[in-house]
Amino acid sequence: MRRLLGPAGLLLALATSVAAAADKTIPMPPDHAYATLKPGPGVEVTRQQCVSCHSTDYIVMQPRGDAKQWDGVVTKMIKVFGAPVNDQDAKTIVEYLATQYGN
């Protein structure tokens, strides 16, 4: 779904969309490296479970917080947005976030 395009590709795509006036198409740039999760125990599970609906910069931009904060976030993703995360993975993710993005 996401296309990897260099600056030249972007320019080309823009030029094409300008040429076909009635029909606009834009490429979607890939997730930025700034979204990369810090290494640490649980990072793999977190990356797998937290990247399907949005990029992980949603996580890294947040204020640092303890397990209570991150448990609240993970619970919201599951209960409100239907993230398919089982209890074991949820626990791993909360531990990972509270360690790497804790205060």
Added chain:
Amino acid sequence: MSDLSRRDAAKRIVRFGALLAAGGLAGPRASALAQDDPVLAGRPLVRYPEKTDLILLTSRPPQLETPMKYFDRAITPNEAFFVRYHVFPIPLEVDLATWRLRITGRVDRPLELSLDDLKTRFPRAAVTAVNQCSGNSRGRFTPRVLGGQWGDGAMGNAEWVGARLKDILTAAGVRQGAVQATFDGLDKPAFPSVPDFVKSLDIARIMEDQDILVAYQMNGAPLPMLNGYPARLVVPGWYATYWVKNLSEIAVIDHVFEKFWMKPGYRIPDNPCGCVSPGTAPARTVPINRMTARSFIASPVPGTRLPVGRPVTLKGIAFDGGYGIQEVQVSSDGGATWRRADLGGDLGRYSFREWASTWTPAQTGPARIMVRALNRIGESQGREPLWNPAGYLRNVIEHIDLQVG
């Protein structure tokens, strides 16, 4: 502090005279990001399609912030205008041959309007209006709150041209018993459990407001895809959450719409200040609505080193929730005294209002410039930030720190 009403505080504002003539001197300019800004530090500049370099908040769905340097003027260029989507995927392609705006629900004549229909079947209306994210400046809340950690650039001002929403609904024939209209765009979450981004407005409000538009033109050009091509809702005076982008369906309903992005999303405490004591939860909430008054200093940039005794032009913009800016004041003595800034041309009550003021640094050392706006009904900005759990409505007095000598 928590029960201090923003509006009451505003009325206590005292005016200080001394209008300084603005010199023709251009203040020092820099285009770099304010790297000392704790909210923006480390955030990359990125270039998305049809956009210039903007500050990245999130990649997917894209959220991009406008650098402060663009707020030294009333109109925000389309390529610099901020971007805020909620769900993924977002529309990447629109074919005008098949795109239609559907008007459905409790109407006598459901409509399917092409872009040409919008342009030819309804009178053309224009409004210059500020589009500001509810959570603009959320990153500055103390205590911090979760959500998009925006600096101050989730706002912009443009001239919008389109068809009046009330004309479109009148053509469709709103039936007796209609209460609200809902607005849906082409962005559709891939996960069925993620609530689609749909917003609502009261029919009564729509029918009495000439300025709510379905806009197909932004600053004289078609909308960039990421700002809502081919058409978006424009709700002047109200936060951007209502300005649904890539609009595809308007449904007239007989009840108050309370799906996720209206409830519990985008709610403010149900009291005059929209605030609670920091760290507490409100007992009752209402949907966020009209914007608070704000003003910003775009030039010089924070941290600029200035010589003693040489006049410098301070510049920026001010805006409110649609009553219009009455006055902008600046202080260079920590808020002990304020002087009136010169206002730029009036582009209407919903627009950014440019302001400028000449300041001559008198002594070496650190200096702080503060700015506050006053609107036509006496609303202003307070010294102490007001707090609410979602990080909305921020309108504390802003300042920049400079170095003299």
